[in-house]
């Protein structure tokens with residue numbers, strides 16, 4: 001099954017929003033996904049009502065070799081499975097960052113514990129290409145890159161392209177990539193300008209679907225739920241449905 | 255003179271946008287500010303046309319003990335001074351992060367070279383509480399915390415409050431703090447809800463001025479300039495003028 005990491009080192013582009021809503025939709029379609037929160041700020045964990053009260057109840061315990069990944073799986077407020085994060089994870093870079101296997105630890109854990117055999121995995125990364133995000137990239141076979149429709153985010157997209165190309169040499173099998181425009185506002189000339197630039201640059205790797213700026217998407221985290229529960233008729237809900245349809249048709253996810 | 259760090263570990267809340275426009279306005283008001291780009295992604299440096307082509311032309315060279323801060327000062331496309339960043343700075347955490355003086359290096363450098371004697375300094379931080387951002391916090395006497403008017407950013411604000419309180423014990427003199435709401439959209443109930451929550455929580459430390467969602471602010475980086483050059487009549491320009499007026503009246507900056 002697919003192992004997707006949602007990554008962009010630019011901050012605030014919709015990584016958590018995308019992870020939350022794709023996992024929720026995969027769950028509604030019956031594929032029992034597993035989410036993994038790789039961001040020490042644990043926004044996804046907090047939205048799901050599974051914020052770990054201590055590092056020992058979070059992914060951090062796996063890096064300390066204290067627990068198996070399977071022991072850390074919690075059930076979110078929306079009913080699907082998640083391995084939560086905790087602020088302690090920000091120590092991973094300095095505590096566990098060196099060493100030959102440091103970047104493959106998550107990949108090895110997922111394989112050893114057969115966590116991906118009959119369920120897709122979606123990982124939410126923090127806005128830094130550090131040890132945790134690299135663990136996500138080494139553990140995945142798909143990278144989904146949200147790019148908000150603004151100029152500063154375009155810089156970030158070009159940087160990621162360079163980063164992933166450089167990593168392809170060390171990854172056994174380079175992951176399939178998809179870029180998706182988020183926070184697209186059709187009333188702004190800037191949104192169209194950026195979307196066009198991205199399509200010229202990334203071609204077929206660019207999703208046809210654009211995620212619109214939609215208040216339902218920004219509000220659902222406060223209700224501890226996804227957009228399909230909070231605002232099922234919203235533009236945001238329809239766009240994420242169209243995105244998953246497109247990703248499934250492309251074989252990006254089952 | 256004031257030494258301000260613009261920080262929030264939540265991504266995409268308007269740190270770079272705030273640094274760019276406050277520095278531009280301080281320059282227009284004749285105080286010849288110095289900007290320092292502490293983000294390895296170097297967004298501020300790129301906007302100013304001073305993106306360093308190599309680590310040796312950026313703040314990274316200062317951490318390598320290869321150059322003085324004063325040797326790294328460049329003139330931005332808008333005419334004010336900036337010490338640019340470079341992707342190599344992301345190595346600072348693992349290369350220079352340990353050691354007793356690691357967090358005070360920038361502070362010591364600014365003091366030794368008298369960079370702050372007759373000009374304010376404004377530092378743009380990356381969305382991570384790592385060695386670079388801590389260098390900014392130890393070097394500053396003011397912390398300006400942008401918080402975008404959305405729920406996920408509120409989580410971040412509470413985390414910062416805890417972080418700064420914990421740091422106060424090790425800082426010689428705790429910095430003066432101000433929080434400012436950004437990307438405020440008066441048509442959204444959520445914006446008012448969040449702004450009220452922040453005022454209840456942070457009281458007098460919360461700026462009266464709110465920075466509105468304004469396309470002029472999002473567009474100016476593509477023109478390599480600040481909002482006062484690109485869209486002087488825009489809502490964004492007026493809001494940052496009001497913000498600087500308020501900060502100057504409060505003695506936060508000269």
Ligand SMILES: Nc1ncnc2c1ncn2[C@@H]1O[C@H](COP(=O)(O)OP(=O)(O)OP(=O)(O)O)[C@@H](O)[C@H]1O
Nearest residue numbers: 011012013014015016017127183213214218265404
């Ligand atoms: N399409 C959208 N429409 C409206 N608001 C959105 C949309 N996508 C994201 N947002 C809002 O923008 C803010 C940033 O999104 P989010 O936190 O998901 O980004 P991120 O990339 O995960 O940020 P970080 O870099 O801090 O991890 C959030 O508050 C979210 O609610």
Ligand SMILES: Nc1ncnc2c1ncn2[C@@H]1O[C@H](COP(=O)(O)OP(=O)(O)OP(=O)(O)O)[C@@H](O)[C@H]1O
Nearest residue numbers: 011150265266267268269270271381437467468472
């Ligand atoms: N008030 C505003 N109105 C409209 N757009 C804004 C506003 N403030 C910021 N933006 C846009 O939102 C995006 C995020 O802002 P910015 O990059 O300044 O945030 P940041 O906190 O510096 O992000 P990072 O965490 O990646 O450093 C930018 O593309 C910017 O143009």
Ligand SMILES: [Mg+2]
Nearest residue numbers: 015016039043
């Ligand atoms: Mg996130």
Ligand SMILES: [Mg+2]
Nearest residue numbers: 269270293297
């Ligand atoms: Mg920034």
